[in-house]
Amino acid sequence: MYFLDELQDMKLYRRRVLLPINDKDKKHGSMAYILSPKQVDGLLDIMKNNMLTPRYFRGYYTERAVMYYINHENGFEEFPEEELITETTLYDEKNPKVSITGWSSQHKEIKDILNSSFFDKIYKAFDEKCPEKIKIKIEDNWNYDVSSYISILPKQYFNESHFFEYEIYCKFAGWIWILKDMYPGINDSLCLATAFVESGLAEKYCTDKKAWLGWPFNKDLKDPVLAMYTYKKKASKENYIKFIKQN
Numbered sequence: 001m002y003f004l005d006e007l008q009d010m011k012l013y014r015r016r017v018l019l020p021i022n023d024k025d026k027k028h029g030s031m032a033y034i035l036s037p038k039q040v041d042g043l044l045d046i047m048k049n050n051m052l053t054p055r056y057f058r059g060y061y062t063e064r065a066v067m068y069y070i071n072h073e074n075g076f077e078e079f080p081e082e083e084l085i086t087e088t089t090l091y092d093e094k095n096p097k098v099s100i101t102g103w104s105s106q107h108k109e110i111k112d113i114l115n116s117s118f119f120d121k122i123y124k125a126f127d128e129k130c131p132e133k134i135k136i137k138i139e140d141n142w143n144y145d146v147s148s149y150i151s152i153l154p155k156q157y158f159n160e161s162h163f164f165e166y167e168i169y170c171k172f173a174g175w176i177w178i179l180k181d182m183y184p185g186i187n188d189s190l191c192l193a194t195a196f197v198e199s200g201l202a203e204k205y206c207t208d209k210k211a212w213l214g215w216p217f218n219k220d221l222k223d224p225v226l227a228m229y230t231y232k233k234k235a236s237k238e239n240y241i242k243f244i245k246q247n
Helices: 039-047 066-071 104-113 116-125 166-182 188-199 201-206 209-213 219-234 237-246
Strands: 097-101 133-138 150-152
Touching: 097 104, 097 116, 104 133, 104 166, 116 166, 150 166, 166 188, 166 201, 188 201, 188 219, 201 209, 201 219, 219 237
Parallel strands: 097 133, 133 150
Antiparallel strands: none
16 A cells, blocks of 8 residues: 555556655544535545545535635634534424524525425415424425425525525425425415416516526426416405415
8 A cells, every 4th residue: 555645646546545645644633525516426525435444534614615715714614503513493482393404505485485484374375284394305406396395596506597595495495395385285386376476487587578488397387377466466365365275
């Protein structure tokens, strides 16, 4: 086995290399910084490398892309959750009790949007029983069909050109989950159209001609969204809720 400082430039080696090194103790007490925006990818690059000895490594990852920290050299970002465990539970004493897992730096912003009051008001308005516990997972891939938890993209990954604001996107995802939780057999078009209206996304498109002409979603949703948006403005709150519950 070779140590890194023993390697000669421009020479190929077949034997394994020990990295990183410490001048006083080459085998212990050193640390490697894996500058990767994704924890798993960075660790796998090390663990699967045939030329490196993985047992001498401890993996770390960055919450954001490396260039973010370079460009914000003199800034300081407060991370609400700095422990290794990225799950916060029971952050609101009210019911339902909402827990968030995933990107810890995103917890505060999301819990300010999808808080206990948000869910409680909706379930009460529809006269439905609210779950005692609601789970939110911040994931790199958005899975809005999942029923056991609410899937949310981190702010860096959501499509701003489609949803305009992160708050709108979070409410949109929340409404889809709520409607499917209350009415498992709800029509998909009705579910999505209602989520458009209640999150504020429908208003962004229905009141802006340019945005409406550039509609980026499934074209089959365009008419249901407009119809639902128009109906809510004309109907009473009771009739609006009754329409959703009966369809």
